[in-house]
Amino acid sequence: MKGILRIAFKLLVNDKGKYAALLVGITFAVFLMVQMTSIFSGILMKSSSTVINLGAQVWVMDPAVNNVASSIPMPDYVLDTVRSIDGVKYAVPLYSGAALVKLRNGIFQSVTVVGLDDNSLFGHPELVEGKIEDIYAENAFIVVEDAEIRKLGYPTVGTDFELNDHRGVIVGIARVAASGLFGIPTLYTTYSKAIQYIxxxxxxxxxxxxxxKSSDAIPHIQQQVKRLGYEALTKDEFMQKIANYYKYQTGLGTNILIMTVVSFLVGFSVSGQTFYxxxxxNLEKFGALKAIGAKGSELVYMILFQAMFTAMIGYGLGVGLCTLIITIAKLRIPDYSANITYTTLGFAFFMVLIIAGISSYIGIRKVLKIEPFDIFRG
Structure with missing residues (x-):
């Protein structure tokens, strides 16, 4: 078997032009598929950035909410009722809204303001500068240090601005796990200041x-909240709801799907035609092997080996090229949304296997029909 596979390898790489065309087709297809799905994955992650950064186990909201940016305000009695539910250790309010700030240079900039519970500051970000206690000071805000901080002029501790005729002062610089989706800087303050200023x-x-109090209490909490006419979702459920919104209720999911299908068809058409x-x-060479005693199964192994070898090399080149492009893009464009995940790599690998399998099937059918006397008669 090793000898047969060695012959298959030499036949494959002997024609450098055809071999290069096979690699280019699969590499380009993998690059496009990984690129498209990585962008989609990055967008979905950024769309759930607030949920990821705050880290709450259960979120209570209006049932009509479909993404974290479109919150629907709830009355105070809902908070009191949730706190009284058996199994709730504690519950805190959260303010999340948009505002317009005026910078020192006179430029106006949209921001997202997150108001944390005054008593617990539950969900506050990790500070790299300043002290979290300073958030209680008058006019105090914490700015998130991410790709969007440049839109605020790279503020430092002590930088002031104007928000709805109120003076705001940066008292801390924070680091978060995920930056926002829409390219808007984020400011943290207390709940009371948020509703006062905005x-x-x-x-x-x-x-x-x-x-x-425990994970076992979550179903009971969700049931009781539902009786109030509201919805309680775990962190993962809320992130999935946000993902479903962008997948099915916007054109984003459809566009990414179309581009991925086009990428697959491009790779399949180029590599399939070239392999055929x-x-x-090389039909005569396969016929000669069959004439000197090579079995049909051995010829099948040869073709499968050639197709899989080319597919794996093309897959590696495609993933490597995509990783390089994304890395360069993130260095040049800090808020570039792309995230290569194991799911993305697994999906591309599966699609490459399909391309290799169909290409092999086309070649196998042709080779198995060869009759040795036809080769020698020619």
Whole structure:
């Protein structure tokens, strides 16, 4: 078997032009598939950045909420009722809203303001500069150090700005796990200051963050909240709901799917046609092997080996090229949304196997029909 596979390898790489065309087709297909799905994965991660950064186990919200940015304010009695549910360790309010700040240079910039519970500061980010206690000071805000901080002029501790005729002062620089999706800087403050500084409706609670006494208490909490006419979701459930919104209720998911399918078709058409041409040009060699005693199964192994070898090399080159492009893009564009995950790599690998399998099938059918006397008669 080793001898047969060695012959298959030499036949494959002997025609450098055809071999290069096979690699280019698969590499380009893998690159596009990984690139498209990585961008989609990065967008979904950024869309759930607030959920990831705050880290609450259970989120209580209005049932009509479909993503974290479109919160619907809830009345205060909901917070009191949630706190009284058996199994709730504690529950705190969260304010999340948009605001417009005026910088020192006179430029106006949109920001997302997150108001944390005054008593516990539950969900506060990790500070790299300043002290978390300073958030209680008058006009105090904490800015998130991510790709969007440049839009605020790279503020430092002590930098001031104006928000709705109120003076704001940066008292801390924070680091978070995931930056936002829409390229808007994020400011943290206390809940009381957020509702004082930012005009809002009669109800001001965007979400209620719940810490259950145990994971077994979560179903009971969800049931009781549902009786109130509201919805309680775990962190993973809320992230999935946000992902479903962007997948199915916006054009984003459809566009990414179309591009991924196009990438697959491009790779399949180029590699399939090239591999079939390769089989036709080497038909006499396969016939000669069959004439000197090679079994049909051995010829099948040869073709499968050639297809899989090319597919794996192309897969590695495609993933490597995509990783390089994404790395360069993130260095040049800090808020570039792309995230290569194991799911992304697994999906691309599965699609490459399909391309290799179909290409092999086309070649195998042709080779198995060869009759040795036809080769020698020619």
């Amino acid at each position: 005009p809002s409706t009669r109800f001001t609670i965007s979400y209620i963050l719940v810490e259950p 041409t390769f089989i036709l040009e």
